Amino acid sequence: MESKAGTTETRSNITASDGEQVAALESLQFTDEFHRLILAPTSDNVTSLTALLELPASRALELLHSPASAKLIAAPAPSFEALKGNFLFPSNTTLIDQAARSSVFAGGVNNTNNKSNAPETTSNNSTLNLEKAVKSEPAETESSQPLVSDPAVEKRNFKRKDHEKKAKGSTKKSKTAANDSSVGPEKLPYVHVRTRRGEATDSHSLAERARREKINARMKLLQELVPGCNKISGTALVLDEIINHVQSLQNQVEFLSMRLAAVNPRIDFNLNSIFTTESGSLPDNKFPSMVMPLIWPEVQVNGNKQQHQQQWQFDALQQPVWGREVCNNYITPENSLLSYDSSANSATLHANQTENGAMKSEEVPTVRVVERLL
Amino acid sequence: MHLPHSTLKQEFVKKWIMGLQRCKFSNKKMSIFERKKAIKLSADTAMASARKGLTCWSRALISNPDRPVPTTTRRASSACKKIVKRSRRIRRTAKCGAARKGQITRSIAQCLVRKRTQILKSLIPGGEFMNEVCLIEETLDYITSLRVQVDVMRSLASASARASEPHN
Numbered sequence: 375m376e377s378k379a380g381t382t383e384t385r386s387n388i389t390a391s392d393g394e395q396v397a398a399l400e401s402l403q404f405t406d407e408f409h410r411l412i413l414a415p416t417s418d419n420v421t422s423l424t425a426l427l428e429l430p431a432s433r434a435l436e437l438l439h440s441p442a443s444a445k446l447i448a449a450p451a452p453s454f455e456a457l458k459g460n461f462l463f464p465s466n467t468t469l470i471d472q473a474a475r476s477s478v479f480a481g482g483v484n485n486t487n488n489k490s491n492a493p494e495t496t497s498n499n500s501t502l503n504l505e506k507a508v509k510s511e512p513a514e515t516e517s518s519q520p521l522v523s524d525p526a527v528e529k530r531n532f533k534r535k536d537h538e539k540k541a542k543g544s545t546k547k548s549k550t551a552a553n554d555s556s557v558g559p560e561k562l563p564y565v566h567v568r569t570r571r572g573e574a575t576d577s578h579s580l581a582e583r584a585r586r587e588k589i590n591a592r593m594k595l596l597q598e599l600v601p602g603c604n605k606i607s608g609t610a611l612v613l614d615e616i617i618n619h620v621q622s623l624q625n626q627v628e629f630l631s632m633r634l635a636a637v638n639p640r641i642d643f644n645l646n647s648i649f650t651t652e653s654g655s656l657p658d659n660k661f662p663s664m665v666m667p668l669i670w671p672e673v674q675v676n677g678n679k680q681q682h683q684q685q686w687q688f689d690a691l692q693q694p695v696w697g698r699e700v701c702n703n704y705i706t707p708e709n710s711l712l713s714y715d716s717s718a719n720s721a722t723l724h725a726n727q728t729e730n731g732a733m734k735s736e737e738v739p740t741v742r743v744v745e746r747l748l
Numbered sequence: 749m750h751l752p753h754s755t756l757k758q759e760f761v762k763k764w765i766m767g768l769q770r771c772k773f774s775n776k777k778m779s780i781f782e783r784k785k786a787i788k789l790s791a792d793t794a795m796a797s798a799r800k801g802l803t804c805w806s807r808a809l810i811s812n813p814d815r816p817v818p819t820t821t822r823r824a825s826s827a828c829k830k831i832v833k834r835s836r837r838i839r840r841t842a843k844c845g846a847a848r849k850g851q852i853t854r855s856i857a858q859c860l861v862r863k864r865t866q867i868l869k870s871l872i873p874g875g876e877f878m879n880e881v882c883l884i885e886e887t888l889d890y891i892t893s894l895r896v897q898v899d900v901m902r903s904l905a906s907a908s909a910r911a912s913e914p915h916n
């Protein structure tokens with residue numbers, strides 16, 4: 375039969391090994407939590423990842439073995455690559471997508487444990503509904519849309535396999551999910567668990583399994599983040615790579631800070647003057663000129679602020695190129711951390727300025743100034 | 749934490765510059781090592797505060813900014829210990845007579861993983877107090893922040909090097 379062939383094909387694609395099954399189970403852990411988070415209004419983008427991902431830990435969650443989750447494991451791969459440039463937790467949204475889809479199926483299968491076409495249609499509808507809800511999330515849900523139709527089809531095929539599994543003596547357990555009192559408008563009062571053959575079903579091992587699978591999900595995120603970890607299998611080796619990476623980054627920071635300290639003892643960061651002179655009125659292409667005078671081998675210490683302020687404005691009017699020669703009449707009376715010589719007067723001048731200067735106006739030009747650096 | 753890379757950079761730069769300015773007034777003359785320490789301290793604090801207290805490592809870093817420089821001698825010793833332990837365990841199970849290879853490898857793997865997590869805990873600021881789940885999340889965040897820090901510092905160093913060239 376076509377569907378059977380399709381089933382086996384997808385199965386082979388996903389390599390229905392134990393590892394994948396575990397991964398399939400793990401993706402459903404986040405079902406209820408993400409469900410709530412999606413449907414509840416997420417206020418801002420600065421929600422903590424720990425808050426987001428720690429929620430499953432606070433519950434004694436039961437897993438619903440939805441066969442469609444096997445398909446979901448293949449789904450995150452393209453979205454990971456799409457979001458590769460975004461270092462910060464691209465797979466958050468991927469997990470949200472997974473949970474969106476899996477929670478739909480959870481709701482669908484919950485109604486009837488056995489074969490019938492009703493849950494599939496309802497799951498289709500609720501998929502669309504949930505899809506609309508998920509659309510309100512940031513734009514990364516686009517990747518999930520083409521996959522909506524597929525899981526529904528797969529689900530039907532997988533259901534048949536599921537019954538075979540049941541016949542093999544898998545156990546079933548139901549527990550009241552503790553998330554009834556939570557915000558989500560769609561309630562899931564009972565979550566049925568279907569464990570694999572030979573696995574214990576008491577609460578401790580289930581919780582431990584949930585925890586382990588959560589850890590595996592995080593490890594996958596880490597593997598995406600650290601370059602070169604994708605091909606490595608095995609937690610210990612991946613951890614090795616991560617440790618190496620962190621150590622190398624820390625060493626780089628040390629080295630760079632030493633380098634910055636030693637670049638030139640007479641280099642000044644005259645950001646104060648920048649702030650006072652240019653209060654955000656510079657166009658962008660002038661900013662490199664502003665930064666250049668900062669990083670300046672100090673020629674003279676004397677000079678008053680007036681002079682060099684005027685000179686900086688003069689320079690700003692030109693079209694400077696980064697690294698181009700600059701006039702040598704720049705006077706940099708201020709001193710900074712990166713300079714040896716510091717005259718007392720200029721330091722006090724500085725002191726007065728920083729304390730009294732409007733910090734707000736400082737921040738905006740600072741950012742724009744150094745943005746050019748970046 | 750859906751902060752994109754660039755806003756994190758901006759936050760870090762802002763706070764770093766503020767920190768550097770404040771350091772200015774403390775010591776008129778500093779040796780190069782003191783300056784390096786001050787730079788690094790202000791950079792680390794800026795990076796941690798750019799996180800706005802959402803992560804555990806940032807709070808730990810702010811409260812205890814002085815961390816020992818990571819050493820690289822750990823790896824060889826751990827590899828040796830691993831070999832010794834493995835041989836010991838195999839000898840032990842050979843004595844018992846049980847041919848449970850799966851369990852042996854699993855326990856060895858667990859031991860390795862445990863060692864690695866201990867090392868990772870020592871690397872991440874404030875890592876000793878986290879469980880495994882939190883540790884991995886903190887590592888994710890810490891790695892991205894370190895990357896941002898390295899990027900900014902590197903661009904600054906290269907810019908200053910370029911600027912000082914024509915005047916030497």
